Every structure is written in C-alpha cells, then in structure tokens.
Amino acid sequence: MLTVSEIFLSVQGESTRWGRPCSFVRLFGCNLRCVWCDTKYARDGGDGVATAMSVPDVIAAVEGLYSGKGGQKEEGRLVEITGGEPLLQPETPDLCAGLLSLGYEVMVETNGSLDICVLPPGVRRVVDVKCPDSGEGGVFLTDNIGLMGPSDELKFVVASISDAIWAADFCDRHALAARCPIIFSPVASLLPYDALAEWMVKTRPTGVRMAVQLHKVIWGDRRGV
Ligand code: SF4
Numbered sequence: 001m002l003t004v005s006e007i008f009l010s011v012q013g014e015s016t017r018w019g020r021p022c023s024f025v026r027l028f029g030c031n032l033r034c035v036w037c038d039t040k041y042a043r044d045g046g047d048g049v050a051t052a053m054s055v056p057d058v059i060a061a062v063e064g065l066y067s068g069k070g071g072q073k074e075e076g077r078l079v080e081i082t083g084g085e086p087l088l089q090p091e092t093p094d095l096c097a098g099l100l101s102l103g104y105e106v107m108v109e110t111n112g113s114l115d116i117c118v119l120p121p122g123v124r125r126v127v128d129v130k131c132p133d134s135g136e137g138g139v140f141l142t143d144n145i146g147l148m149g150p151s152d153e154l155k156f157v158v159a160s161i162s163d164a165i166w167a168a169d170f171c172d173r174h175a176l177a178a179r180c181p182i183i184f185s186p187v188a189s190l191l192p193y194d195a196l197a198e199w200m201v202k203t204r205p206t207g208v209r210m211a212v213q214l215h216k217v218i219w220g221d222r223r224g225v
Contacts, residue, residue, distance in 0.1 A: 001052045002029040002091050005042035005084060008224045009065040012078060013214035015107065015126050015153055016181050022063045022078040022107075025058055027092065031084040032111055035135040036159055036187045038221070042084040053133050055094050062099065080107040080126075087114040109155075113139040117147055125152040131167055133159035133190075148180050155183045159190040161199050168205035177207025185211050 004028040012022035028050035030043040037043060039191050053061070062079055075107060079099055086092045087110050095121045099106045108119055109126040113136075116125050127144055130136040134157065148154070154176055156167035176182055184205075186196045193212055219225045 001054055002058055002093070002095065003052050004053045004058060005039075005049070006224055007058065007061045007065070007184065008213055010225050011218070012080065013216070014106075014155070014185060014211060015036055015108075015124075015183065016116075017078060017105075017107065017124075018211060019186050020076075020078050022080055023062050025062065025081045025095070027081065027086045027089055028041065029088050030083055030111070031088060031113060032121060032136045032139060033086065034130065034157075035133070036157070036190060039084065041223070045090055055091055055098055058095055059102070062104075063102070076105070076107045077103065078107070080109060082109040083111075084148045085114065086194055087109050087116070087118065093118050093120055096120050111136075111139070112144060116144050126155055127152065128155050128157065129167065129170060131156055131158055131163035133163045137166075142174075145174055145176070146177065150180055152180045153183060155181055158185060158196065159183050159187040161177060161191070163191075164196060164199055164203075164205075168203065169206065171205060182208045183211045184208055185213065188213065188216060198223065 005028040007025050009023045012018055012020045026042050027188045028042055065079060086108055096106050100122045107124045107126055112128045119125060129140045157168060167184060171182055185191060196210055215225060
C-alpha cells in the first residue's frame with residue numbers, strides 16, 4: 001500500500017516541464033525537516049489527510065483526472081510523484097512502472113538523500129540538493145550523481161544568495177552542467193525573485209537556469225492546485 005496525501009491535476013511548476021498540464025501524486029511522510037518546507041501537511045500530518053491506497057487505486061485515480069478528454073487515448077499525459085519524500089515508500093517504483101506502462105511521462109521529485117536507483121528506467125528523476133539554509137545541507141547522497149543523465153534534473157532551492165553561491169560551487173565541483181539540466185529555484189518568502197535574477201545575470205553559473213514556482217505565482221499557497 002501507498003500512503004497518499006493528495007492527487008490532483010494542475011500545471012507543472014518547478015521543472016523543465018514547466019507550464020504543462022500535469023497530475024500530481026503527493027505521497028505522505030518525509031525523512032527531512034527543511035526549515036522552509038511548503039508541504040508540511042504531507043510531512044507531519046496536522047491538517048493533512050493521509051490515505052492508504054493500493055497502486056492500482058492510485059493509478060485509477062490519476063486516470064480519472066483525465067477522463068474528460070478521452071482517458072487513456074490522450075497524448076502527452078504527464079504525472080509527477082512527489083511528497084513528502086516518495087522514495088520512502090517501497091511501492092513507489094511499482095507505481096512508476098504502472099504509469100509508464102500506460103504511456104504516461106513520469107516524473108519523480110525526490111529530496112536527494114535516498115538512492116534513486118530503485119526507480120525503473122524511463123522515469124524522469126528531479127533530484128534536490130539541499131542547500132545550507134534549508135537546515136538539511138549535507139544530506140545529499142553523492143552516489144546519485146553517477147546515476148543521473150540528460151533525462152534527469154537537479155534542483156537547488158535557494159533561500160539566500162549565499163545558498164546560490166554554495167550551489168554554484170557544488171555544481172562546478174561535481175561537473176554537473178555536463179550531466180543534466182540544473183535549476184535554481186528561490187524560496188519566494190526569503191529570496192526575492194529579482195535578487196536571484198540579478199545574481200544570475202551577474203554570475204552566470206555554468207549550465208544553470210532560474211525557475212520560479214509557477215503554481216505559487218498563479219495560486220499562492222492554495223493546496224490541491
Ligand atoms: S524534503 Fe521536501 S517535504 Fe521533506 S521537509 Fe524538505 S521540503 Fe518538506
């Protein structure tokens with residue numbers, strides 16, 4: 001069984017698939033405690049609801065989101081499995097495999113502290129590297145780097161310019177620009193977009209693109225969108 005926080009259809013807001021309609025499966029529970037975490041309901045519970053669902057039930061729920069346009073016949077269906085931390089749940093690879101077999105483009109967003117090799121081939125892995133201001137710097141599993149390629153993405157959520165400087169240095173030390181797309185995404189409440197943009201223009205870190213969380217620009221902190 002999977003422990004699910006929520007399943008919904010929205011737009012992809014945080015990756016190179018930015019702006020595309022995307023369904024989200026948010027799994028419950030996380031092994032980290034980032035100070036700026038914006039999904040505490042999927043981490044700690046509280047006002048959040050966690051529901052036990054089988055893999056086929058989750059897949060049926062995702063399929064149901066697309067029923068208005070012909071269900072399985074719709075092309076280009078994108079689904080992201082996120083959390084919380086999805087790799088904590090042993091059945092996440094089975095969920096990915098099931099969705100891939102139905103023709104979905106499957107993304108998994110993971111916090112970078114766990115081994116991504118458990119995911120089946122074909123999954124686009126969006127792997128976070130936690131910066132110092134998250135309070136979880138140092139948890140990144142560096143062995144993951146060797147498993148990543150052009151169809152994966154690395155994401156650094158930066159809460160300050162010093163985080164961005166640290167992240168750029170990390171990218172250089174590990175030659176990440178040659179490996180996969182790299183995204184720096186600001187914590188909107190802590191680092192103004194223009195401050196990071198000005199730093200990006202001045203510094204031009206190799207292979208890095210800046211992204212803002214599109215869903216927050218549109219809907220703020222509303223859940224389920
Ligand atoms: S890894 Fe993600 S879900 Fe877990 S505490 Fe950090 S931001 Fe929150």
